[in-house]
Amino acid sequence: MTTIIWVAVAIVAIGLYLSWTAGRLDRLHARIDAARAALDAQLLRRASVAQELATAGVLDPAASIVLYESAHAARQAEPEQREVAESELSQALRVVFAEPGAVAEVAQAPGGSAAITELTQSVRRVPMARRFHNDAVRAARAVRRHRVVRWFRLAGHAPFPLAFEMDDEPPVPLTADGAGSHPAA
Numbered sequence: 303m304t305t306i307i308w309v310a311v312a313i314v315a316i317g318l319y320l321s322w323t324a325g326r327l328d329r330l331h332a333r334i335d336a337a338r339a340a341l342d343a344q345l346l347r348r349a350s351v352a353q354e355l356a357t358a359g360v361l362d363p364a365a366s367i368v369l370y371e372s373a374h375a376a377r378q379a380e381p382e383q384r385e386v387a388e389s390e391l392s393q394a395l396r397v398v399f400a401e402p403g404a405v406a407e408v409a410q411a412p413g414g415s416a417a418i419t420e421l422t423q424s425v426r427r428v429p430m431a432r433r434f435h436n437d438a439v440r441a442a443r444a445v446r447r448h449r450v451v452r453w454f455r456l457a458g459h460a461p462f463p464l465a466f467e468m469d470d471e472p473p474v475p476l477t478a479d480g481a482g483s484h485p486a487a
Contacts (some may be wrong), residue, residue: 389469399473
């Protein structure tokens with residue numbers, strides 16, 4: 303009789319552990335979804351601000367074209383091409399705002415100071431949002447690699463989480479170090 307009780311206790315304990323692990327994995331997947339939504343919102347905001355700035359007439363025509371096309375490509379990119387398109391937008395922003403003087407010129411135009419402030423905020427938030435997303439992905443991957451999770455298929459049909467890898471280095475004049483070069487900082 304005591305053997306049956308111990309077997310029942312062991313089965314209940316294993317069941318509780320599996321249930322707790324499945325719940326944890328579900329929470330991690332929900333965290334990934336929330337972090338991905340936040341990352342998508344920040345990327346969209348950055349592309350929108352860049353596109354708005356490109357069409358405002360405060361940049362020289364060549365810079366406007368480069369920035370507009372990169373921002374448009376980032377907004378319209380298919381999911382498989384999104385990382386490349388967002389990296390190209392980061393590169394375009396670094397080219398257009400390579401020198402602190404470019405930021406100061408835009409800031410002096412009507413409405414330019416507000417646009418630079420908004421662009422500065424968005425280029426600073428993208429790396430943070432990407433880091434939060436990739437941290438959530440890393441945590442979920444660590445749990446999904448456990449044998450128990452694989453053996454009992456605790457992840458269900460959820461796709462294996464993928465990190466979002468892109469070039470998110472902001473232009474130096476728009477960072478904390480270079481932000482003091484224009485009045486909007």
